[in-house]
Amino acid sequence: MSFNWSLMVFFILAGISVGSALLVVANRNPVRSALFLVVNFFVLAIFFLTLSAQFIAAVQVIVYAGAIMVLFLFVIMLLNLGAPEALKERGGLQMPVAIALAVVFISSLGLAGSLTTGLPPTRATPATVDGSPYFTNRDILLPADLAQKLRNGADPATAYLRDQMHPEVQAKLAAYRDSDAPSVELISDMKRELNRLVDGPNLYDPQRFSSVRLSRETQKLLNSASPMTDRKRINRLLLQDVFPLEITKSDQMGSVETIGKAMFDAKQPWLLPFELTSILLLVGIVGSVVLARRRG
Amino acid sequence: MPGSPTIWDDLTLILPLIVLWITSFVLLLGDVVVWKKNRDLNPILAIVGTLIALGIAVYQTISLTGDKAFARSLNMDALAQVSMIALLVTGLLAILLAWTYLKNRGLERGEYYPLMLLSVSGAALMGAANDLIVLFIGLEILSFALYVMAGFSRSDIRSEEASIKYFLLGAFASAFLLYGIALVYGATQTTQLSELASRVHSAQTPMLVAGIGLLIVGLGFKAAVIPFHQWTPDVYEGAPTSVTAYMAGAAKIAAFVAMLRVFDSLAPVSSVWLGAIQALAVLTMVFGNLLAIAQTNVKRMLAYSSIAHAGYLMVAIATLAHRLDGPRGAQAGELAMTGSLFYLFAYTFMTLGAFGVLIYLSNRGKDYQQIEDLRGLVRHDPRTAYAMLFFMLSLGGIPPTMGFMGKWQIFYAALSGGEIMLAIVMALTSVMAAFYYLKIVYVMCFEEPREAAPAPAQFSFGASLSVLLSAAATILFGIMPGLLYTLTGLVR
């Protein structure tokens, strides 16, 4: 790699975001502060986009830059706070001490390596993002469900896949009970076997996969490519289609579909917090009503 | 699928919360649409709703149906259930107090009780959270309602000041908490507490350490631990007294139950955080008590006292660190859990009782806030004075009150866990506490009333009942701690 373009873009955007953040703080005029905050939010939205968080990026623009900042500006205008002279900054120790402490804060985090060396070992380049077809333990999102499905073998595809697995693993699956969380070994076994299936011969057979809804990408690949060259890719996609929720389809990690499915899947821990945000918003509404009423 | 939990089982587990939510909807709509003028219906319905929720919670606790719920985002174990009971009791007493207080002030706005019930549910969620993000949302539900309630007295500039101080500092603190959650997630790839417990040991990276530090900050703010405490006296003083009473009890319970949960699952890396918790505990005990001495306003004094009590509870958290050090440590950890729950019950009863006395007295038209206002109370209102005396003795940890029993349990836990130094500091600072609690007793009993014969306080059902219930509990559970221990002892 001669020149890392993406790094350069990153640094440019990072510079803009830090600069706009600094200007939010440094500006005396609250209107300008708000506008620089909008700039900052937009830059963050771009970052989100590149971090495979398409949905969040959209929400960032709509909710933050759109709704929230408009509200801020509205209040500033309402209170007629455009004139910055009203709030002359006073001298004193507060500012230097505050800045010094904040710098100590970030540098202690940085120097101690909290932000740079703290990440647990993981693949340098995520499989499904860079196209590698292999699974890791983390790709198995719902190990319990995967184990259940494999054990039950309700449809021919699942049953076939299970039968292809190592007899020992099959025994383990048979012994798996719903009430237990799958052990780490079982997860590793399943991952290893899935990777073996990916490596193995083409899994596709129209009969076998008749009850599986194939994604458009899979169909395209099945129709067009020569079976030999894209065997691994096809196998991976087929497995994803058989276990749509249980294993990652991380090339679409940030899509509305993934997020929506995760959000409303009773087996994932997001349903409750999602419902709770409605309570939170209710508190917000009631609170604003109380605050907005005239005195007395 | 038979055997595995369905969504209905999950919903059953949070049935008390659902009752609270439904009650708040009914109150919100009813106040605007149905019974526009009949203001007394609001507290009555709120009480009914809380009582139903309390009944369900007690039933569920006794029948021990608790389990993880909502795909492990909630952990409705005994700790969650018992803390929910504590919160509902706090809510109940606070509604009774508010009934009197709001009526006296002409503040009977329909939104008060729904806000309070919603915040109770938020606090209960904090106590039940098995996921840091649920904890965060619970905390925000609790806090948002409290920010608004602190500023509920719109004609009082102090109330608004309390509101904005609480809001800005609270939001600041919760940003730190959130950053802490993010770093813990980065270090362990999970935010579920039950998962954390098994992962933290192998993930002792600087990122985890910094994350834990920020969690301490975020939760320490809510719990009013020094040096994250400075909002406490101002907000306690400025907020309407009924809100202060509620806030003192509910926020303390929620923050400490959440802390117990978090640090229980962080016990495998206790060597990392124990020192900081110990230091904060000492700091909080010493300065909380010290600062309370010079106060002349009862509400402010009780605010510093609440800080001091947070210090005692931090001793329990520090004891939790020894949970994995052999059988003695495990026993100490259990004791710290059960002891702090007992203590939280005690704290909520005696604090709400003390504020209740202020509210009851304010029934005379004048606001009773200064210690001076209580001069010679025993002469013209002996019953109220004795109730206050009892709450002060209990807050001071003098037997045979509930406060003593609670303090003793934490003391005992600290001793069994080997936190000898903290136990000694706790004993010494308790003496310091005698200075200011007894100042009130002294002023009430040994000084002449300023006015010859102030008008007797009008009888007010809400405040009287609330004070009576608190006093009864403080005495009963002080003499017979076993009764409450059957409940708090479930938390192991």
Next chain:
Amino acid sequence: MHELPSANLVGLITGLPLLGFLFHAFFGKLIITRMGNAVGKRVVGGLATALVFASFGVSLIIFSGLLSMEGEHKRAFASLIPFLSKPVAWIDIAGFKANFGALVDPLSILMCLIVTGIGGLIHLYATGYMAADKDYARFFTYMNLFIFFMLVLVLADNILLMFVGWEGVGLCSYLLISFWYEDTENSKAGNKAFIVNRVGDVGYALGIMAIFAFFGTLTFYTADGKGFLDAAIAGKAANGADFTAEIALVIGLLLFVGACGKSAQFPLHVWLPDAMAGPTPVSALIHAATMVTAGVVMLTRMSPIIVKSETVLLVVAVVGLFTAIFAATIALTQNDIKKVLAYSTVSQLGYMFLGCGAGAFGAGMFHVTTHAFFKALLFLGAGSVIHALHHEQDMRRMGGLSKKIKVTYLTMLAGWVAICGIPPFAGFWSKDEILGYAAGIHSFGMLIYAVGLITAALTAFYMSRLMWKTFWSDQRFDEAALGAHGHGGDSHDALHDHGNDAHSVHDAQPHSSGVKESPPSMLVPLVILAALSVVGGFIGTPFNNFFEHFLEPSIARSEAHHGVSFLTGAALGTIAAAIGIALAYTLYAKRRATGELLTEAQKAGNLLYQAPANLWYVDRFFYDLFVIRGGNIAVALWRVVDQNIIDGLVNAVAGITGLFSELFRRLQTGYIRAYALSMLTGVVLVVIALLWSAMRTMGK
């Protein structure tokens, strides 16, 4: 019989006063308003008294049961809940267990008898003394509550429950001091009492911690020998660790600090004289006969731990001895009759501690018992005098009462001979016993003995002074003026000038004037106590020491022994008392008219040297030596040490804490930015501390 008969009745001992407390708390005032002042008060007071006497009766039953018990220990475990014979769990929390149980043994039952017996008499006295009080019901509510807590204290079978009783009596004392709290000069007394007691309580609480940390239990004794005192006697903790003298030193000293607070030992004695502001029955019951001896009871209960450490014993003895002589010298200078008795109490408590310190816990308890008789008597007698003189407490305005209030005078006389240590009255036997043992302490026992004898002489002197000034000198008040316009003088009597509150008997007979003997309800207790003061000592004579023999099972064996033979001791003790009385006679008998020596001496100064030719050389010598010099020293002691240094210390501690509090509260500036800054400081410190400690542990 190894079982205690009627063990199921033990709970009644505490139950009956508790019942009284609850009844009066809820219905007392109602009864008085409904049934009228006269009848209602009789019902309330009578019930309160009857319940305490009933409790005394139950104590007697248990006592006789205990006597009939066989076996070495004479120890039984009962419940504090009436009609249960087995103790029930009070706290049973994850490995920590404490019973709501009673330990019935000679020590506890002796104290029960004293508390309920003397307490009952004082209740009876109070029905008369408080007859005109408008808060009559409240008074008896507190009194019954006090009896309950005191009984919990002495009966508790574990040190935590004892602590509950300990704090409970403190609370009642606090409430009862405040009962008539009007005088501004004493307005800080209540606070002082509480702060000083809290200092003691910290010692006690830390002692409890230390006991728990080492022994792992807080129960004194158990049936199967697993209590911590069992362990202390066996010399092994439950986990097998040796119970060494060092551990005994730590625990013993901490507990001793606690005992000092409650029992008013130097320098924690400052609260007791001020506590006399309460009604006289309260002074007699709480601040003389029962509560203040709790420290001695506690040390006796803990004797298996205390005797293990020579150092602790010595500290107890020295502090006790010093307190005894220190307070006795102060008592010389006081003019308020109750203050004299208060300092005398402090001094006598010092004797009791001296006994404990000598390892003779039995002798200490014996003095607790006899002191309860005669000091209760003296206080009640003083109350009777005060009442007769319409709330005059200043002895300078008394005199000549021996003929006016005969019964009071005669009973006071009995108390006087008892406290002076004249054989064969009660005080003689117990004081002699203590001094005898004190003489046996180490090599310097004789020194202690000598100081003890001097104290005894001082005691005899100041008590005789009190008698002369009150009863024997000429009358120094205008009888007609008494009662006509209330009360004369500027005494700092708490009973004095309080408009709305009780004027007790005085108000009951509003138009009477002159000196009146008290009503029978007050005299009967006086007579009974006088009889006890006369003959009470015979339970513990060296010839047939029933008392100490009875108490033996409760007390650790120590190496205490008599340093002087009985006859020598008795002779020396009597001589000391005689010297004190003679001195008082020579000084006061001649000055009957004024009864004033000290003040006149200070005023007149040199004139006295030019007094008439028939000077009694002895008189002048003693006068010069003891009254002018000694008196000045005593006054100086009182003024400088007591009023300034110790009081000052207490105030300084409070002041310094307050100062720091004021200082630090300035950090609370009210600015949101400042608060946020302090939060950020906290954040930075916490994060850095965590990272630092993590790096250290990871580096390992």
Next chain:
Amino acid sequence: MLGVPTEYFLVLSGILFTIGVIGVLIKRNPIVIFMCIELMLNAVNLTFIALGRHFVHVNGQMYVIFVMAVAAAEVAIGLGIIVALFRSKETINIDEVNLMKY
């Protein structure tokens, strides 16, 4: 931007967070203080998303959704409080909100 290591994003978000902290500490206008708090929250969001990408985990993004909901409710309440304060005090200088102290 696949080639950018996750750590870079973490450091960037740390810096943004710190700038927010400084703003909270030195600004006098509560609205701007509040904006700085929003800045802090957004910095945390960036952390979450970067970590989510690192772990190929949808969790990181889920957290952000909740944080955004919290932020929205917070804005509603916070601005309400500020407007209410302005109405009664006629000033918005946070240093004049100083009735209660010591």
